[in-house]
Amino acid sequence: MAIVFDGTRESYVEGLSEFLNSGQKDAPEWVTTLRREAISGFAKLGFPTLSDEEWRFTNLEALRRGSFSIAENGISGVSKKSVDSYGFSGLDCLRLVFVNGRFASSLSDTKDAGEGILVKSLSEAISEQSDLVKGHLARYADYEKDAFISLNTSYFEDGVFVYVPDGTVLEKPVHVLHVSTDEDRPLFINPRNLIVIGQSSVAKVIEHYVSASQSVYFSNVVTEVVCGENANLEHYRLEFESQKAFNFSTLRVNQQKNSNIASHSILCGGAIVRNNVHPVLAGEGCNSDIYGLFISEGRQHMDNFMRVEHASPHCDSRQFYNGVLDGRSKGVFHGRILVHEGAEKTDAKQTNRNLLLSDTAQIDTKPQLEIYNDDVKCTHGATIGQMDEEALFYLRSRGISMRQAKIIMLRAFTGETLEHMSIDPVREVLEGVVMKWFEKRLQNGKGR
């Protein structure tokens, strides 16, 4: 029997014992204990509502009404060829493929990661490196405060585990591909990723969510990152879920002294999407660069929720988010910067720019600074607008067609965030995807 969640809080709470009995019998006890603790967190929290300040703009009624179940089948219906089509041409990388949340080792390639480096599925790591995983898993993403983290921690099946020991460079980027397939009933998928980068080590990880179908499912992702002293991580989250999917993601980063992260979030798919990016700059002298681009059409809803937490002195953070919205889609940018009392000489900057291509698209942008130290520099800025008519006319007056002028302007706008990606093949693929999206819009005679 499949475990079915009928949308009520009780069904998610009560489903856990069956989940533990079916697929998780061999799990170490600490994992089972963790899952139980987490579900009691969800029992207290339930799904957020519009009256929660942090969910003011995102209505979860449809999710609460939906019925979802844990996948029963193993991996099926995904060929190596289709997996290859999601790759990045010219990129030499390690690849882990997950189908409906489960590891597909036959489609993956994790050879030659490097001396002492671990790049494998989290479920394998839990049995093989139990202590190492235990020291980090669920230590950062707070399952007592966030309902989606609670659910993920209770029901996760798999995801990627990346461990780079001190003083080591992970030469190849890690491409983590999560594919969802068409199933009889809407699935509840909980990818869980854990990335641990040691002191002075370097890594690049690409989380990539795609759908082989256009079906309804509930994808609930949690990624925890530990960035050791002086370490350097570039992280990508590329969200191309089905247009009918619910996608909730949390990236929780713990940054130690003098560490650097660059995070890129690209949101394109999904019906209701919420992307939480939550770095904690825990040690002195950290740097966080957070880039995002969301493009929405139809009735898509994309909620970008930033919480940048400065907990130590002399840290810099930059948030740079651009949105392009068409149709009746809705976007949310919630940019919170929290500066703790001891975090003097914080330098935090936030920019959110939005381009509305239709009269019916809508964006709510909300900066929120919470500062408990006087000696800081924090700025924020948001703009909402249509395409610059003066610039379009200028381009046309040079002989460039209206259509091409719009494409040039859109490319410039999205380029502001994409240009910060250091992996060229990934950036190029994304530029191509974005161009296709624009061309489709302009063909429909829309977009101003």
Add this chain to the structure above:
Amino acid sequence: MLEVKNLHVQVDDKEILKGMNITVAPGEVHSIMGPNGSGKSTLAQVLAGKEAYEVTEGEVTFQGKDLLDLEPEERACEGIFLAFQYPVEIPGVANTYLLREALNAKREYWDEKPLKHIEFAKLAREKMKTLGIDEDLLKRSVNAGFSGGEKKRNEIFQMQILEPTLAVLDETDSGLDIDALKIVANGVNSMRDSGRSFIVITHYQRLLNYIVPDFVHVMVDGKIVRSGGKELAYELEEKGYAGF
């Protein structure tokens, strides 16, 4: 080449051009002078095809074609170039990219093969040299963060690349120091030939010392009130517009 007949134009229900007439033959340089608000820039924008300007009466023919019937990009491809009074800043679009796109759009319009990167780069370098333009200006975003003088020089640079048949210079001299003014004037003069015409819109006679016009027109309150040779410019400099 260009014939403007009884042109009436309004913006937001306010009439700006009130029966404008001007005829420009190939190879001629016409200067239009006049006080602020007389409609000089409106004429320039209307010729380029700005949609916010509504033509309520009159006609404009360019090389036998009804200009008002053409989209801005078609006018450009047909050979009209407007050097903007206030060139627009476009962050994120490299100057060189805009120029190559523009030039190739025009070539495509005339069924010519697009220029390859290397051919374009060669052409751009040649033109830059004569205008004293720094090569990094090509890589920078269009007009973004340019000084006033750089913006105006960039307009002339674009004109040199696109080689229009009719160039309209809208107060290209304003805000330029004497050295920049000479460079701009040289850029224009080097392009003068029997097949190419210019309309030079200016406030000051100063520019006309360097770009010597064949005709000078005085524009007041939406129409041309007097036309003459280059000596008219000196008269204006002495007496001002008060007499018109």
